[in-house]
Amino acid sequence: MKKPIKLQWKLLIYLMTFMLGILALLWVFQIGLLQPLYEYNKVSVVKDVASNIEKVVDSENLGDYLTSVSEQNDLCVLVMTNDQTVRTNVSGCMINRLPYDQLVEYVSLAQANGGSYLMKSALVEMSFNPNAPNESFVSRDKGDKNVVYTKVVSNNDSVSSVIMVNTRVTRVNAATQTLSDQLFVIGCIIFFATVALVLFLTKKIVQPIVKIKKSTERLADGIYDNVSKRHEYLEVHELNATLEQAAIQIQKADKAKRDLIANVSHDLRTPLTMITGYGEMMLDLPNEKTDENIKVIIEESKRLNLIVNDLLDLSRLNENKVILNKEVFNITECIQNVIKTYDTYLKQENIELIFDYNETVNIFADKNRMTQVLHNFIDNAINYSNESKLIQLRQIVNGEQVRIEVQDFGLGIAEDQIPLVWERYYKVDKEHNRIVQGSGIGLAIVKEVLELHEFEYGVKSKLNEGSIFYFVAPIKESE
Numbered sequence: 001m002k003k004p005i006k007l008q009w010k011l012l013i014y015l016m017t018f019m020l021g022i023l024a025l026l027w028v029f030q031i032g033l034l035q036p037l038y039e040y041n042k043v044s045v046v047k048d049v050a051s052n053i054e055k056v057v058d059s060e061n062l063g064d065y066l067t068s069v070s071e072q073n074d075l076c077v078l079v080m081t082n083d084q085t086v087r088t089n090v091s092g093c094m095i096n097r098l099p100y101d102q103l104v105e106y107v108s109l110a111q112a113n114g115g116s117y118l119m120k121s122a123l124v125e126m127s128f129n130p131n132a133p134n135e136s137f138v139s140r141d142k143g144d145k146n147v148v149y150t151k152v153v154s155n156n157d158s159v160s161s162v163i164m165v166n167t168r169v170t171r172v173n174a175a176t177q178t179l180s181d182q183l184f185v186i187g188c189i190i191f192f193a194t195v196a197l198v199l200f201l202t203k204k205i206v207q208p209i210v211k212i213k214k215s216t217e218r219l220a221d222g223i224y225d226n227v228s229k230r231h232e233y234l235e236v237h238e239l240n241a242t243l244e245q246a247a248i249q250i251q252k253a254d255k256a257k258r259d260l261i262a263n264v265s266h267d268l269r270t271p272l273t274m275i276t277g278y279g280e281m282m283l284d285l286p287n288e289k290t291d292e293n294i295k296v297i298i299e300e301s302k303r304l305n306l307i308v309n310d311l312l313d314l315s316r317l318n319e320n321k322v323i324l325n326k327e328v329f330n331i332t333e334c335i336q337n338v339i340k341t342y343d344t345y346l347k348q349e350n351i352e353l354i355f356d357y358n359e360t361v362n363i364f365a366d367k368n369r370m371t372q373v374l375h376n377f378i379d380n381a382i383n384y385s386n387e388s389k390l391i392q393l394r395q396i397v398n399g400e401q402v403r404i405e406v407q408d409f410g411l412g413i414a415e416d417q418i419p420l421v422w423e424r425y426y427k428v429d430k431e432h433n434r435i436v437q438g439s440g441i442g443l444a445i446v447k448e449v450l451e452l453h454e455f456e457y458g459v460k461s462k463l464n465e466g467s468i469f470y471f472v473a474p475i476k477e478s479e
Helices: 007-032 034-055 062-073 100-112 173-220 234-284 291-318 331-340 343-349 367-383 415-420 442-453
Strands: 076-081 085-087 116-128 137-155 158-169 326-330 352-356 362-366 390-398 401-408 456-462 466-474
Touching (some): 007 034, 007 173, 034 062, 034 076, 034 137, 034 158, 034 173, 062 076, 062 085, 100 116, 173 234, 234 291, 291 442, 331 352, 331 362, 331 367, 331 390, 331 401, 367 390, 367 401, 367 442, 415 456
Antiparallel strands (some): 116 137, 326 362, 390 401
């Protein structure tokens, strides 16, 4: 796996790459393409001038126009009509020195080429050399070019006039060298500016991220304070806000985990104490080996098993390892069977449990898991029924759906606490004073089971008035 590098080095690499790209682009257009672009522009000017002259070729002021055009664009012009020949008197122009047969050749080439012909030729400069063995003048190619553009204007299939425009395309070596020197200086300036920019960005962007990283490391050590800091950049501020929220959630989860350990420890301690006490009593006092004492040990062992099973169920549900065994079954009869399991306990505690329904209905679900949901709803209602001693179960049929409600008239839940009752570690009863068996995580299991079935569920509650826990399931016709 490729080892990651620091953000500041990444910034430096990206900015340097961008800088080199810009410099390469400048070199291509200002140096590499300078000569071709210059030549292209000169040729374009020559053709434009020839087209403009064609429009005024019959004008009486043609000579003045040609003089003006040649001075403005640094070129020579020769116009030959049936009546006259007009040229610009600029010394050194190639077209002013062309022999007649050469002029005729250019005109012929223009006619053969559809009315115009462009000729480019190397410009040879003659210079006197007294040391030459056989001649006093030698030719020297400076790299410049002569451009001659010939345009034939026809009238009724006959030549009415010939326009020849001549210019010189010089080498731009001096300009290229100047631009190269400038580009080198610009490159140096951009390099140091890039380094300064990286240092600035490191201070403004990277350092706040490093601080957030250190805050994250403190979270791993259980330090949740001093996380909140404000930053001027929105992204860094949002990242810090996310970390701040994560710290709050981790702190809540850590506290809830401690609460769960305290709850489960309390729940485990009671049956273990009972089992140990009765076992030691039966060991020390043979007369105490009665069926009632053995029944207490068995009941407390079942209670331990229930707590462990709840924890295992919650773990499996959270990890999506539970596979539902769905079937069509009578939910009304299921509720009645669940209520029967509480008969002895309800009589002992003098609690009245009423089940209201008008008809029996079937649903398609995992019967064992839905039985578990009903048990947890009833256990929760008994836990918090307080002194009312009344619990109501209702089965309400509404079209193609059935709503199952379990209502108690006890402690109730504060409005701001209602969304928290489904959390895996949350517990309204902080004093561990429940009077029935259970691990205190029943509602978390209910939430996972009902969501796995994709059933609607919820709770309505008012403080000191009681609570209604419910779920809604589609009705299924019996097969």
